Amino acid sequence: MYEETGCFDPNSMVEGPDGLSQVLKPPPPPVPLMAGSTTNSHNSFEDNIKLSAEELSYHHCNPHQEVDASAAMDIQLQNQQMAFNTHLMQDSSNQVLAFASSSLADASYTPTADLLNLFHLPRCSASSLLPNSSISFTNPTHTTPLGLVGDLPMTDTASASSILYDPLFHLNLPPQPPLFRELFQSLPSHGYSLSGSRDSSLFGGGGDDHVEGSGGGGLYQDGDGEQQFDNGVLEFTWDMACMGKGRKSGKITKHFATERQRRQHLTDKYQALRDLVPNPTKNDRASVVGDAINYIKELLRNVNELKILVERKRCARERRKRLKTEEDSIGNNVHESSSIMKPLGDPDQSFNNGSLRSSWLQRKSKDTEVDVRIVDDEVTIKLVQRKKINCLLIVSKVLDELQLDLHHVAGGHIGDYYSFLFNTKIYEGSSVYASAIANKLIEVVDRHYASTPSSGCY
Amino acid sequence: MEFLGSAMNELCFTQESNRRGRLGRRKVEYDDTREYKSKNLHAERRRRQKLSDRLLALRSMVPIITNMNKATIIEDAITYIQELQQNVKLLSDQLLEMEGSSEEAVQKRSDEINAAEEMKQCGIMEDVQVTNIDRNKLWIKIILEKKRGRFTRLIEAMTYLGLELTDTNVATSKGAMLVSSCVEGSYGDTLTVEQTKDLLLEIIKSI
Numbered sequence: 091m092y093e094e095t096g097c098f099d100p101n102s103m104v105e106g107p108d109g110l111s112q113v114l115k116p117p118p119p120p121v122p123l124m125a126g127s128t129t130n131s132h133n134s135f136e137d138n139i140k141l142s143a144e145e146l147s148y149h150h151c152n153p154h155q156e157v158d159a160s161a162a163m164d165i166q167l168q169n170q171q172m173a174f175n176t177h178l179m180q181d182s183s184n185q186v187l188a189f190a191s192s193s194l195a196d197a198s199y200t201p202t203a204d205l206l207n208l209f210h211l212p213r214c215s216a217s218s219l220l221p222n223s224s225i226s227f228t229n230p231t232h233t234t235p236l237g238l239v240g241d242l243p244m245t246d247t248a249s250a251s252s253i254l255y256d257p258l259f260h261l262n263l264p265p266q267p268p269l270f271r272e273l274f275q276s277l278p279s280h281g282y283s284l285s286g287s288r289d290s291s292l293f294g295g296g297g298d299d300h301v302e303g304s305g306g307g308g309l310y311q312d313g314d315g316e317q318q319f320d321n322g323v324l325e326f327t328w329d330m331a332c333m334g335k336g337r338k339s340g341k342i343t344k345h346f347a348t349e350r351q352r353r354q355h356l357t358d359k360y361q362a363l364r365d366l367v368p369n370p371t372k373n374d375r376a377s378v379v380g381d382a383i384n385y386i387k388e389l390l391r392n393v394n395e396l397k398i399l400v401e402r403k404r405c406a407r408e409r410r411k412r413l414k415t416e417e418d419s420i421g422n423n424v425h426e427s428s429s430i431m432k433p434l435g436d437p438d439q440s441f442n443n444g445s446l447r448s449s450w451l452q453r454k455s456k457d458t459e460v461d462v463r464i465v466d467d468e469v470t471i472k473l474v475q476r477k478k479i480n481c482l483l484i485v486s487k488v489l490d491e492l493q494l495d496l497h498h499v500a501g502g503h504i505g506d507y508y509s510f511l512f513n514t515k516i517y518e519g520s521s522v523y524a525s526a527i528a529n530k531l532i533e534v535v536d537r538h539y540a541s542t543p544s545s546g547c548y
Numbered sequence: 549m550e551f552l553g554s555a556m557n558e559l560c561f562t563q564e565s566n567r568r569g570r571l572g573r574r575k576v577e578y579d580d581t582r583e584y585k586s587k588n589l590h591a592e593r594r595r596r597q598k599l600s601d602r603l604l605a606l607r608s609m610v611p612i613i614t615n616m617n618k619a620t621i622i623e624d625a626i627t628y629i630q631e632l633q634q635n636v637k638l639l640s641d642q643l644l645e646m647e648g649s650s651e652e653a654v655q656k657r658s659d660e661i662n663a664a665e666e667m668k669q670c671g672i673m674e675d676v677q678v679t680n681i682d683r684n685k686l687w688i689k690i691i692l693e694k695k696r697g698r699f700t701r702l703i704e705a706m707t708y709l710g711l712e713l714t715d716t717n718v719a720t721s722k723g724a725m726l727v728s729s730c731v732e733g734s735y736g737d738t739l740t741v742e743q744t745k746d747l748l749l750e751i752i753k754s755i
Binding site for chain 1: 605606609622623633639642696700713714719730
């Protein structure tokens, strides 16, 4: 079967991807139930790989198909598989190259050395730790390795497809390939993005180079030799072969060469989580997770609060517009429209009043602790400072700036601390939110401490 | 990961039993270490339990989860937190854009007018009272009409003139503000009741 490699005619293909295209070929034996799970990812590649899909169907293991499919359906599914293959290619590029270099020891595959240069082996950073960086590959504007791969026009590939397909058959394939599972895992992350950020990867669009960090890196560590390649090869073939099973799993497998790497990877993740949380205390794992839980709750509160505020602003704006048009229309002697519009304004207001805005958060800095609770339009601020500087003046200035009406203040000097409790009301029309208040307060108070010389008096 | 933990437990147990078996005669000497080990075991088990409970709680909060192993829980949490942070940023930017309306100014003035009227209705007069409680500590009580920013100006004036508020209490009712505070001289000088009262009256008139 390997002889046919030579027959493969890479017509308009670049020399480099020669090996890649053939590596691309391995079709998963069973037809996946993936039809529903593919997103817009495959569309960009359909044209490029339609022909290859047709060829694949010749060699495709029909009995394994779990889905009754017409020929067209077959091809479409093949396309999707190919799409995933290509995606897989990009993310597991290292494994691919390993596979290529190890299994196809042909002279024609020297170009893989060039490809190696193309695939940037990344440092293990927080985001590269996350296999979700594989989301980036779905961006059709990618030009790096994926573009290379995607450009391959699949011509007659009857010969090529058989190459890698046969070996797969002989392997006893385990049902749950981690590689493919992780690939699918990346898909649901699409649901995360807001309306405005659909096209950008979750990590700032820098996902191009983020091949799965430690797994690929592990594979390519110099001096590790053939053994790792073999591991990668085996896992890769398992993964490719079992892709068709359509498991909704899906991060890219992390192939750790050693247990130590796995532990290190886990520690790095904990560190990344710690770095995200605003006030980390106690650098042990349980408290990191505890802080993360509290922070998530706080973020959810903030999001809800902001949503309510935005909604209110929008309704107010619309009401103003309506009032304005009313005035205009009155000016034009169209009284009917004004009478119609007024009842329309009420449902908006009632919606606003129905949703009670509430939020709570705490912020700590080196010497200051701020606790802000908001219920509807009443804000309760608790402030504790560890320096013997009276900040009542500073804080009341800040509260004026933030358009908060002081209703009640209680506090003073307690031992080494100054502690205050402010009950305030938000002036109508102001849309200040909890985190803004807290951040501003801490910033101003700390700045005040920094600027004044330390002394007993204010 | 619980398997790993329990495996480790078993390992410890087997080690212990081995030791006991081999050096059964020296049971007495090893009692202490065994007890320490068992305490350690319990502590370690509790620690692991605590961690796994928290991880479970974390997983329950993140809506989109993939695998159920420790590593992916953390990863999913990181992703989710970043997504939430992005949301917050987006929403707050949106809010900032929509800022700036002309309605507020109207509202403010109407509030202040109401406050003054209320005060007059209830017969509350602006007032200052000062009492000496210690050599250089005074209790002061100020009633003033509540106006936007007036309290700030009051505090500012007081600190500028050397009156340091040690403990403060402010209450608002019916458009009037009551400030009661313990006051000390900022510069260590003793304050007399009369002086302070006059000073405060001056301040109130000026703000």
